[in-house]
Amino acid sequence: MAQTLYDKLWEAHLVEQREDGTALIYIDRHLLHEVTSPQAFEGLTLAGRPLWRRNANLAVPDHNVSTLKAERDGGLAALPDPISRIQLQTLDDNCDAFDVAQIHLDDLRQGIVHVIGPEQGAVLPGMTVVCGDSHTSTHGAAGALAHGIGTSEVEHVLATQCLIQKKMKNFKVEVSGQLAAGVTAKDIALAVIREIGTAGGTGYAIEFCGSAIRDLSMEGRMTLCNMAIEAGARCGLVAVDDVTLNYFKDKPLAPKGEQWQLAEMWWRTLHSDEKAVFDRSISLDGSAIAPHVTWGTSPEMVTSIDGHVPRLSDMPDETARLGLKRALEYMGLEEGMAIGDIRPDAIFIGSCTNSRIEDLRAAAAVLKGRRVSENIRKAMVVPGSGLVKAQAEAEGLDKIFIEAGMEWREPGCSMCLAMNADRLLPGERCASTSNRNFEGRQGGGGRTHLVSPAMAAAAAVAGRFVPVEKALSETAGVSS
Amino acid sequence: MRPFTRHQGLVVPMDRANIDTDLIVPKQFLKSIRRSGFGPNLFDELRYLDEGVPDADNSHRPLNPDFPLNFPRYQGASILLARENFGCGSSREHAAWAMEDFGFRSVIAPSFADIFRSNAFKNGILPIELAASQVQTLFQKVQEEEGFSLDINLEDCTVRLPAGEIWSFEVDAFRRDCLLQGLDDIGLTLESATAISAFEEQHQARFPWLFEDIRL
Numbered sequence: 001m002a003q004t005l006y007d008k009l010w011e012a013h014l015v016e017q018r019e020d021g022t023a024l025i026y027i028d029r030h031l032l033h034e035v036t037s038p039q040a041f042e043g044l045t046l047a048g049r050p051l052w053r054r055n056a057n058l059a060v061p062d063h064n065v066s067t068l069k070a071e072r073d074g075g076l077a078a079l080p081d082p083i084s085r086i087q088l089q090t091l092d093d094n095c096d097a098f099d100v101a102q103i104h105l106d107d108l109r110q111g112i113v114h115v116i117g118p119e120q121g122a123v124l125p126g127m128t129v130v131c132g133d134s135h136t137s138t139h140g141a142a143g144a145l146a147h148g149i150g151t152s153e154v155e156h157v158l159a160t161q162c163l164i165q166k167k168m169k170n171f172k173v174e175v176s177g178q179l180a181a182g183v184t185a186k187d188i189a190l191a192v193i194r195e196i197g198t199a200g201g202t203g204y205a206i207e208f209c210g211s212a213i214r215d216l217s218m219e220g221r222m223t224l225c226n227m228a229i230e231a232g233a234r235c236g237l238v239a240v241d242d243v244t245l246n247y248f249k250d251k252p253l254a255p256k257g258e259q260w261q262l263a264e265m266w267w268r269t270l271h272s273d274e275k276a277v278f279d280r281s282i283s284l285d286g287s288a289i290a291p292h293v294t295w296g297t298s299p300e301m302v303t304s305i306d307g308h309v310p311r312l313s314d315m316p317d318e319t320a321r322l323g324l325k326r327a328l329e330y331m332g333l334e335e336g337m338a339i340g341d342i343r344p345d346a347i348f349i350g351s352c353t354n355s356r357i358e359d360l361r362a363a364a365a366v367l368k369g370r371r372v373s374e375n376i377r378k379a380m381v382v383p384g385s386g387l388v389k390a391q392a393e394a395e396g397l398d399k400i401f402i403e404a405g406m407e408w409r410e411p412g413c414s415m416c417l418a419m420n421a422d423r424l425l426p427g428e429r430c431a432s433t434s435n436r437n438f439e440g441r442q443g444g445g446g447r448t449h450l451v452s453p454a455m456a457a458a459a460a461v462a463g464r465f466v467p468v469e470k471a472l473s474e475t476a477g478v479s480s
Numbered sequence: 481m482r483p484f485t486r487h488q489g490l491v492v493p494m495d496r497a498n499i500d501t502d503l504i505v506p507k508q509f510l511k512s513i514r515r516s517g518f519g520p521n522l523f524d525e526l527r528y529l530d531e532g533v534p535d536a537d538n539s540h541r542p543l544n545p546d547f548p549l550n551f552p553r554y555q556g557a558s559i560l561l562a563r564e565n566f567g568c569g570s571s572r573e574h575a576a577w578a579m580e581d582f583g584f585r586s587v588i589a590p591s592f593a594d595i596f597r598s599n600a601f602k603n604g605i606l607p608i609e610l611a612a613s614q615v616q617t618l619f620q621k622v623q624e625e626e627g628f629s630l631d632i633n634l635e636d637c638t639v640r641l642p643a644g645e646i647w648s649f650e651v652d653a654f655r656r657d658c659l660l661q662g663l664d665d666i667g668l669t670l671e672s673a674t675a676i677s678a679f680e681e682q683h684q685a686r687f688p689w690l691f692e693d694i695r696l
Contacts, residue, residue, distance in 0.1 A: 013683075015672070015675055015676055015679040016672055016675050018654070020653040021652070021653065021654070022654040024669060024676070028690050029690075035510050035511075036571070039513065039514070042515070049666070052676075055691065055693060055694050058694055064511060083534055086513060087511050087513055090513045101695050101696065103696060109696065122694065126687070127690065132571060132573075133570075134570050148571045148595055149571060149595070149598075150572075150576070151515075151573040152573060152602040153598065155666065156666050159666050159669075160666060160669040160670060160673075160676065162676055164654070164665060164669065166652065198568055199498075199565040199568065199593070202591065202594055232565070234595065253692070253694065253696070255692070259689045262689070266687065298500075300498075319563055322496070323496060323498075417570070418507055419507045419510060419511065436502070436569060436570075438500045438502045438503065438569060439502070440503070440506055440525050441502050444525055
């Protein structure tokens with residue numbers, strides 16, 4: 001029978017199918033970080049349970065790390081916040097006690113867990129991947145079945161190497177045509193969420209396909225799958241192709257020689273069969289997608305750059321009106337306002353959504369020879385990993401950012417979730433390349449507008465949301 | 481895990497859709513390495529008028545008088561009523577821990593986000609999905625009748641309204657069993673250890689590169 005990509009990955013990892021509809025799924029790779037793992041290790045210790053397979057696990061600190069070089073250079077002892085220090089120390093202690101491989105904070109390869117996973121080849125096509133973080137959906141870009149899980153499930157996987165799951169339904173999102181210049185994977189993700197809503201993918205694994213997806217780099221596919229969870233889907237997927245194989249070819253943990261040949265044979269089968277049946281399908285014309293900007297407090301509160309904030313009278317019912325009213329109040333916006341009239345105070349380029357080299361290149365291309373607008377009070381670029389940072393520096397991107405008036409930070413999750421000191425002040429408005437515009441997400445009272453890296457850079461130089469080409473023509477560029 | 485068989489409790493309404501886990505427990509409290517003690521910081525940004533700080537005494541903080549959890553009539557509530565897509569966003573189980581620690585035993589909404597639903601079940605909290613129209617009825621009744629409570633019975637999967645009306649709900653059979661008996665699902669899965677080992681052996685034979693040393 002014709003199978004979807006999800007069906008194939010599910011079948012290849014099915015340990016046990018139970019009569020009640022649940023199944024045990026074998027987990028190939030488990031990524032861990034400091035925030036959602038301590039209670040899981042504690043649970044194992046209390047129950048006296050060992051790890052099922054030590055070698056399946058890789059840990060890295062990212063969520064709660066400082067992104068200031070001075071604080072990083074001093075090691076854990078130099079961290080000013082004692083509670084954070086304990087959390088980071090606990091990851092070290094647990095990895096030592098359970099003999100789990102860890103990329104330490106002072107390692108050049110440290111970074112956001114969803115950036116370093118593929119970068120090291122710790123995540124590969126065809127794998128099942130879990131992590132105690134909802135953005136684990138990122139790894140579906142590799143043609144891997146990747147679930148974000150809670151801490152009880154982290155403990156469950158550590159102890160059993162399995163996840164208890166019910167098979168999800170299949171959802172095909174086809175994006176045809178070719179993206180216009182300045183339109184990116186981030187805009188596709190926001191356009192899809194605009195179409196199906198933040199709960200549209202609940203209970204589904206979403207497979208992104210079509211020519212606009214095939215044309216995306218691995219980085220772009222990661223951005224897209226990363227945001228599947230913002231559409232409600234625990235897993236996003238993209239079929240394996242040459243782009244995938246070329247990306248993984250030389251990764252440190254990728255198979256070599258004969259092993260690669262063997263792996264490639266399996267990986268080449270990782271696509272939905274032509275006649276595969278999906279429970280739900282939508283298609284979008286990629287050439288019609290414009291750059292997107294969120295205006296509200298949920299990723300589905302989004303429109304294109306030439307759009308407007310909706311009016312209360314547009315809402316279908318009282319709950320929706322109430323929701324819109326609350327969002328406008330929180331965001332400090334007027335109904336019907338043009339997106340182009342919104343002026344951010346802060347710029348954040350980073351996060352597991354958009355902190356890879358391609359993202360930094362896109363932002364730097366706009367910022368080159370330009371200055372961040374005077375009304376921007378804070379602007380930072382936080383590379384996704386030490387290797388991304390090193391690559392960006394080798395290309396001179398750090399200089400472009402610094403000369404434009406932006407801060408060039410050390411890798412980590414930073415102001416995407418604002419667990420560390422990188423956060424918005426109450427009322428501050430941020431053009432952010434992250435994934436969530438929830439109330440308080442980037443700091444209590446902070447206001448987030450989600451955009452692509454190029455759009456964040458355009459907002460930085462123009463001082464308001466504008467299309468990239470407009471930012472370039474409006475601002476005096478010193479070409480070099 | 482505390483078993484859930486039957487629960488009668490006061491209902492508190494939160495009339496909004498897409499209540500995300502950042503709202504349920506803000507990030508600064510995720511620095512804790514403990515599993516307990518999150519209750520006082522449940523809905524911290526909505527519940528208090530000042531900014532919450534981890535490991536601080538919350539008993540003297542100024543309460544937001546407009547937030548339902550602070551209304552005198554809802555004190556002691558153990559059932560939360562909300563709109564669509566409850567628990568969306570971050571996978572933080574701290575959200576379920578905070579709800580459990582606060583004293584919630586159930587959340588009723590038209591729909592739930594997948595990861596929160598799973599986290600809730602694992603912490604003795606029953607997420608109940610009812611039709612949007614039923615949820616709307618409950619919002620009206622909670623508003624009208626002070627002390628409005630519900631009687632939830634997981635054995636026969638019903639919710640009983642004070643006037644005697646009985647609504648049934650659907651729940652995943654496996655999750656229901658675990659909750660009824662307060663079962664530790666790691667223990668349950670380890671009963672399949674032989675099957676897991678057998679699978680692992682053939683998996684390794686088929687995909688040997690997955691079992692290479694991960695040390696970088």
